[in-house]
Amino acid sequence: MPRLLLIVPLVAIVGLATGPGAVACGSEGYTYAGLSSRTAVYGVGAQLTSLASPTVENGHVAGFVGVGGPGLGPHGSSEWIQVGYSGFHSVALGSLYYEVAQPGNAPSYHEISASIPAGERHRVAVLEVASRADWWRVWVDGHPVSRSYHLPGSHGAWHGIATAENWGGGVPACNSYSYRFDRVVLARAPGGDWSRVDAFDAIRQGENRFLPVSTSSFIARTRTRPTAPGATATAQAGTASSDDDRGPRGPGFTP
Numbered sequence: 001m002p003r004l005l006l007i008v009p010l011v012a013i014v015g016l017a018t019g020p021g022a023v024a025c026g027s028e029g030y031t032y033a034g035l036s037s038r039t040a041v042y043g044v045g046a047q048l049t050s051l052a053s054p055t056v057e058n059g060h061v062a063g064f065v066g067v068g069g070p071g072l073g074p075h076g077s078s079e080w081i082q083v084g085y086s087g088f089h090s091v092a093l094g095s096l097y098y099e100v101a102q103p104g105n106a107p108s109y110h111e112i113s114a115s116i117p118a119g120e121r122h123r124v125a126v127l128e129v130a131s132r133a134d135w136w137r138v139w140v141d142g143h144p145v146s147r148s149y150h151l152p153g154s155h156g157a158w159h160g161i162a163t164a165e166n167w168g169g170g171v172p173a174c175n176s177y178s179y180r181f182d183r184v185v186l187a188r189a190p191g192g193d194w195s196r197v198d199a200f201d202a203i204r205q206g207e208n209r210f211l212p213v214s215t216s217s218f219i220a221r222t223r224t225r226p227t228a229p230g231a232t233a234t235a236q237a238g239t240a241s242s243d244d245d246r247g248p249r250g251p252g253f254t255p
Contacts (some may be wrong), residue, residue: 028171033208033220034163035184035200041067043187044160045125045139045194051178051219052118054087054094059169062086063220065178067136067158068101068151077103079151082161083124083138085116087177089169093117098126098138100149112145118251121180130153130191160186163203164220178221185216 037044044065047127054061066082073079083098093115101107129135129148133155138146162184166175185194196216203208211219 027124028168028173030081031166031206031208032163033205033210034181034203034220035197035210036163036203037160037186037197038199039083039186040156040158041160042156042190043067043125043185043190043192043194044078044162044185045123045187046129046184047089047121047123048084049121049180049182050085050094050116050118051180051221052176053092054175054177055089056091056173056175057168058089058171058173059167059175059188060086060088061166061175062163063164063177063181065124065160065181065184066161067160068140068154069198072158073103073151075103076151078107079154080107081126081136081138081149081151082165083112083126083140083145085179087175096122096124096140097107098146100146100151102149102151105172110146111234112140125185125193128190130189133190154250155190160195162206166206166208166222174224176222176224178219180213180217180219182213182217184218 017223044067046065062084063082064082066080068080070078077100078101080101083085085094086097087094096113096116097111099107099109099151111221120201123142125139126136129137131178132148134152135148135150136154137144137148164177166244184197186197187194198215202210207223209221209223211221213219
């Protein structure tokens with residue numbers, strides 16, 4: 001799979017309208033469905049399920065949790081860190097990835113695992129390192145999967161994002177995806193102190209659909225659902241248990 005940069009304008013999605021989107025299938029730009037916390041956080045996590053293999057006509061799709069965005073770093077620089085699933089054109093299955101943008105550098109995309117089948121789920125999180133302000137790591141299923149990254153000015157400054165993203169790659173493209181986010185949690189202190197999200201701003205734009213399941217769980221998908229050969233009936237229906245926490249969890253990850 002090619003190592004493509006997943007450039008994510010998160011700042012553009014915070015507080016987007018909860019009314020009907022104006023962009024139809026075939027949008028060439030970035031569109032979203034998900035949520036943004038109403039307060040600054042020190043981490044964000046969720047159990048993320050790929051309900052169906054993405055289909056990408058052009059550009060990419062993704063479902064992720066993260067913090068930061070273009071223009072949110074020092075002197076208007078771009079900074080972010082995120083982890084989740086991605087899908088690209090001509091790739092049959094999605095991947096588990098993380099991405100980091102640091103001031104003065106191009107965003108770096110890191111593939112954690114390729115060929116994520118429909119129905120697969122992982123607990124993903126980004127978390128500021130305890131006793132080390134402005135340094136962040138990526139966690140999957142309770143284990144760190146990245147080194148610590150320095151994101152200056154991030155301490156106590158950014159909202160948590162859990163969202164799906166659809167990008168047409170600069171040309172009109174009808175892409176499709178379906179992701180489920182369960183037990184979305186926010187860290188109230190570096191290193192942990194997790195609690196479930198209970199107040200947020202919904203993100204809903206274009207053909208993307210934000211479908212709440214509970215106060216801390218939702219499904220994000222396109223109007224046109226991707227096919228899911230080989231997926232379980234549970235995954236197809238979008239009924240993955242929000243109380244199922246497989247494997248160990250990160251430090252203080254107790255919700």
